[in-house]
Amino acid sequence: xxxxxxxxxxxxxxxxxxxxxxxxxxxxxxxxxxxxxxxxxxxxxxxxxxxxxxxxxxxxxxxxxxxxxxxxxxxxxxxxxxxxxxxxxxxxxxxxxxxxxxxxxxxxxxxxxxxxxxxxxxxxxxxxxxxxxxxxxxxxxxxxxxxxxxxxxxxxxxxxxxxxxxxxxxxxxxxxxxxxxxxxxxxxxxxxxxxxxxxxxxxxxxxxxxxxxxxxxxxxxxxxxxxxxxxxxxxxxxxxxxxxxxxxxxxxxxx
Amino acid sequence: xxxxxxxxxxxxxxxxxxxxxxxxxxxxxxxxxxxxxxxxxxxxxxxxxxxxxxxxxxxxxxxxxxxxxxxxxxxxxxxxxxxxxxxxxxxxxxxxxxxxxxxxxxxxxxxxxxxxxxxxxxxxxxxxxxxxxxxxxxxxxxxxxxxxxxxxxxxxxxxxxxxxxxxxxxxxxxxxxxxxxxxxxxxxxxxxxxxxxxxxxxxxxxxxxxxxxxxxxxxxxxxxxxxxxxxxxxxxxxxxxxxxxxxxxxxxxxxxxxxxxxxxxxxxxxxxxxxxxxxxxxxxxxxxxxxxxxxxx
Amino acid sequence: xxxxxxxxxxxxxxxxxxxxxxxxxxxxxxxxxxxxxxxxxxxxxxxxxxxxxxxxxxxxxxxxxxxxxxxxxxxxxxxxxxxxxxxxxxxxxxxxxxxxxxxxxxxxxxxxxxxxxxxxxxxxxxxxxxxxxxxxxxxxxxxxxxxxxxxxxxxxxxxxxxxxxxxxxxxxxxxxxxxxxxxxxxxxxxxxxxxxxxxxxxxxxxxxxxxxxxxxxxxxxxxxxxxxxxxxxxxxxxxxxxxxxxxxxxxxxxxxxxxxxxxxxxxxxxxxxxxxxxxxxxxxxxxxxxxxxxxxxxxxxxxxxxxxxxxxxxxxxxxxx
Numbered sequence: 104x105x106x107x108x109x110x111x112x113x114x115x116x117x118x119x120x121x122x123x124x125x126x127x128x129x130x131x132x133x134x135x136x137x138x139x140x141x142x143x144x145x146x147x148x149x150x151x152x153x154x155x156x157x158x159x160x161x162x163x164x165x166x167x168x169x170x171x172x173x174x175x176x177x178x179x180x181x182x183x184x185x186x187x188x189x190x191x192x193x194x195x196x197x198x199x200x201x202x203x204x205x206x207x208x209x210x211x212x213x214x215x216x217x218x219x220x221x222x223x224x225x226x227x228x229x230x231x232x233x234x235x236x237x238x239x240x241x242x243x244x245x246x247x248x249x250x251x252x253x254x255x256x257x258x259x260x261x262x263x264x265x266x267x268x269x270x271x272x273x274x275x276x277x278x279x280x281x282x283x284x285x286x287x288x289x290x291x292x293x294x295x296x297x298x299x300x301x302x303x304x305x306x307x308x309x310x311x312x313x314x315x316x317x318x319x320x321x322x323x324x325x326x327x328x329x330x331x332x333x334x335x336x337x338x339x340x341x342x343x344x345x346x347x348x349x350x351x352x353x354x355x356x357x358x
Numbered sequence: 359x360x361x362x363x364x365x366x367x368x369x370x371x372x373x374x375x376x377x378x379x380x381x382x383x384x385x386x387x388x389x390x391x392x393x394x395x396x397x398x399x400x401x402x403x404x405x406x407x408x409x410x411x412x413x414x415x416x417x418x419x420x421x422x423x424x425x426x427x428x429x430x431x432x433x434x435x436x437x438x439x440x441x442x443x444x445x446x447x448x449x450x451x452x453x454x455x456x457x458x459x460x461x462x463x464x465x466x467x468x469x470x471x472x473x474x475x476x477x478x479x480x481x482x483x484x485x486x487x488x489x490x491x492x493x494x495x496x497x498x499x500x501x502x503x504x505x506x507x508x509x510x511x512x513x514x515x516x517x518x519x520x521x522x523x524x525x526x527x528x529x530x531x532x533x534x535x536x537x538x539x540x541x542x543x544x545x546x547x548x549x550x551x552x553x554x555x556x557x558x559x560x561x562x563x564x565x566x567x568x569x570x571x572x573x574x575x576x577x578x579x580x581x582x583x584x585x586x587x588x589x590x591x592x593x594x595x596x597x598x599x600x601x602x603x604x605x606x607x608x609x610x611x612x613x614x615x616x617x618x619x620x621x622x623x624x625x626x627x628x629x630x631x632x633x634x635x636x637x638x639x640x641x642x643x644x645x646x647x648x649x650x651x652x653x654x655x
Numbered sequence: 656x657x658x659x660x661x662x663x664x665x666x667x668x669x670x671x672x673x674x675x676x677x678x679x680x681x682x683x684x685x686x687x688x689x690x691x692x693x694x695x696x697x698x699x700x701x702x703x704x705x706x707x708x709x710x711x712x713x714x715x716x717x718x719x720x721x722x723x724x725x726x727x728x729x730x731x732x733x734x735x736x737x738x739x740x741x742x743x744x745x746x747x748x749x750x751x752x753x754x755x756x757x758x759x760x761x762x763x764x765x766x767x768x769x770x771x772x773x774x775x776x777x778x779x780x781x782x783x784x785x786x787x788x789x790x791x792x793x794x795x796x797x798x799x800x801x802x803x804x805x806x807x808x809x810x811x812x813x814x815x816x817x818x819x820x821x822x823x824x825x826x827x828x829x830x831x832x833x834x835x836x837x838x839x840x841x842x843x844x845x846x847x848x849x850x851x852x853x854x855x856x857x858x859x860x861x862x863x864x865x866x867x868x869x870x871x872x873x874x875x876x877x878x879x880x881x882x883x884x885x886x887x888x889x890x891x892x893x894x895x896x897x898x899x900x901x902x903x904x905x906x907x908x909x910x911x912x913x914x915x916x917x918x919x920x921x922x923x924x925x926x927x928x929x930x931x932x933x934x935x936x937x938x939x940x941x942x943x944x945x946x947x948x949x950x951x952x953x954x955x956x957x958x959x960x961x962x963x964x965x966x967x968x969x970x971x972x973x974x975x976x
Contacts, residue, residue: 464956
């Protein structure tokens with residue numbers, strides 16, 4: 104059974120169909136990319152999977168469990184983590200605190216532990232901090248971990264967001280344009296990072312515009328255009344698919 | 359019965375006038391202007407000061423004079439609203455919502471207690487009171503002054519509606535409400551339009567203040583607090599940001615209160631009104647005529 | 656900002672400034688407590704003691720509101736409602752049932768938790784600005800209700816509430832101890848898993864939700880914690896004055912507590928404590944300015960938001976957690 108399965112997903116805002124029949128699945132520790140022109144419905148699909156949007160119809164299941172109707176936090180509780188297209192860090196909090204957010208679901212401490220500073224409280228706080236440092240090391244963040252997250256350079260903010268998602272220790276990670284705005288060297292590091300995340304046994308769904316990165320890292324590629332799915336296959340097949348070429352180059356290419 | 363309806367409509371037209379300013383400002387910059395009720399209070403005091411400066415008023419001339427004072431007050435209160443926006447709100451337009459709300463609370467405080475320092479804590483007696491010949495219509499007793507006040511309110515609201523739906527200015531306001539950044543790219547002077555919105559909203563509140571002063575006869579520095587809350591309730595009932603909805607909401611709240619008071623007793627009137635507010639916000643936060651806002655991204 | 660150096664830190668190594676900052680925070684707390692404990696030796700007149708006791712109670716209110724506004728970013732303009740619920744609950748129980756004040760405390764906690772849920776549950780789903788005005792409405796509802804009901808004594812309120820102790824000095828010390836524990840408790844909550852979740856919600860609700868934070872529950876928890884703090888402060892208030900009436904629980908009171916929190920620095924415990932002491936003691940010192948003081952507070956509120964939104968003594972937890 105696949106980890107995530109999306110079947111005939113549809114989403115409309117008012118009269119506008121943002122997603123019009125999307126079907127794909129992701130296996131354990133697999134990397135699947137969702138590509139398509141701007142406005143094709145990629146981020147909307149992410150929002151459906153993570154519970155921020157409620158799909159108009161279709162099924163989304165994680166290990167057989169239906170996701171639509173659950174709160175985003177409940178879906179996170181099932182082992183899904185995500186990043187956002189426009190970075191959504193907790194800007195005024197420290198980098199470390201941002202990553203601590205990922206441990207929220209793991210920490211076992213009650214209000215009374217916190218009020219009385221019980222050994223359990225101390226232990227869980229220590230563990231939480233260690234975890235946060237661990238994941239910051241994992242993504243290779245070299246900057247100041249105690250400064251406010253909004254003061255970091257852009258590339259490091261991206262890394263912090265990924266570290267935060269990893270601290271959740273998810274089975275499925277959704278990355279929304281992780282390489283956007285990165286320079287050449289940073290993109291190479293991102294590619295390496297994505298592979299190392301996969302090596303942890305985490306499945307990844309990737310939205311990305313950088314075709315080099317997508318073709319390099321993905322095991323399968325799903326292509327969306329105007330909400331419709333026009334291709335789903337291995338990178339080299341998708342690259343040669345006429346419908347995909349048309350979507351990217353426009354129909355003029357044939358004339 | 360008809361008396362209750364009439365009382366409700368009468369009070370409701372006051373609510374509607376004040377609520378319009380709330381609603382317009384919210385529609386355009388998404389700010390709950392807590393100080394709005396205090397602009398109503400300010401209007402009442404400005405009118406009071408002008409009437410005092412003019413000196414004695416013979417009751418035969420009361421009505422025309424009052425209309426002149428009303429206009430002057432509207433201009434002055436409108437300018438006060440513009441100043442408020444410039445000083446307190448504009449510097450924070452990009453700040454987090456919480457900061458803006460707290461600033462609005464501060465502005466409300468500054469206006470209330472500034473007025474208290476200037477005019478004293480005791481209620482002032484309005485120097486003009488409209489004579490009351492009452493007429494009977496469908497079993498309801500209504501006075502001439504009530505009719506005049508409702509008439510003025512209706513004229514002001516119709517004027518506002520024409521302004522917003524028919525003029526360039528109104529189009530600019532609606533454009534900014536939808537998308538301030540694009541509007542400014544399209545050559546709309548966003549700051550100027552926001553200033554004019556504050557002017558209009560505050561002027562209407564000021565008008566309501568003078569009318570309330572002339573009708574109830576007494577004004578004090580805290581008179582804006584409760585009506586501010588009520589006006590917000592009215593705006594929410596109708597659909598905040600929606601002009602016709604807000605007018606409807608004002609009248610409806612007046613009616614609800616009128617009947618609620620009749621059944622529950624006067625001492626529960628405000629509890630009833632806030633109960634309605636909470637109910638509406640829980641069940642239908644977009645109000646009767648407000649459109650559903652598309653979910654966040 | 657964290658110190659002056661920007662050292663690259665790897666692994667779980669602790670930053671060199673952390674211990675010192677913690678110490679500083681602790682020293683600030685101990686210094687504050689010492690000042691509070693020694694103050695009666697400077698001036699123990701009945702008047703001074705009552706001003707200081709009121710200030711301590713006000714600190715507790717500010718610490719409670721800080722949980723809601725400072726940590727969680729929810730603007731509550733009717734916070735005094737919980738103060739009233741606490742005061743009235745203990746007042747009614749102690750006078751009608753002849754219970755000692757201490758015995759009413761569990762009931763007060765239960766009632767304020769319920770009040771927190773009743774007020775919070777429908778409103779916390781709303782947008783933040785709606786929340787502000789609805790809480791304002793609730794504050795008024797509670798006051799008007801107390802004014803209208805017989806059991807609460809109507810407009811004249813409740814009198815003859817038993818004192819906790821007969822000596823004002825002892826009561827002052829009892830108050831200081833309780834308030835210190837309340838402040839410490841609020842600070843500890845703020846540093847815990849729940850407290851971090853409050854800040855995540857304040858910073859970005861969607862991102863918090865995506866990390867598994869049930870934002871609604873977390874907000875409700877902040878609201879309930881705030882309610883309990885306010886309610887317990889209400890018990891102290893009732894014990895101090897032995898008489899309560901609806902006029903003590905107006906919007907003005909809510910606004911003053913908010914001012915203490917904002918002025919001191921939202922989310923910062925030392926800031927909030929200082930803010931509360933300043934707001935409650937300053938008017939006693941500047942009697943001549945009585946007419947202008949609320950006006951000045953209002954202007955200050957605007958000025959702080961525009962010029963120094965982090966408050967006079969900003970939160971350090973942003974940098975060192």
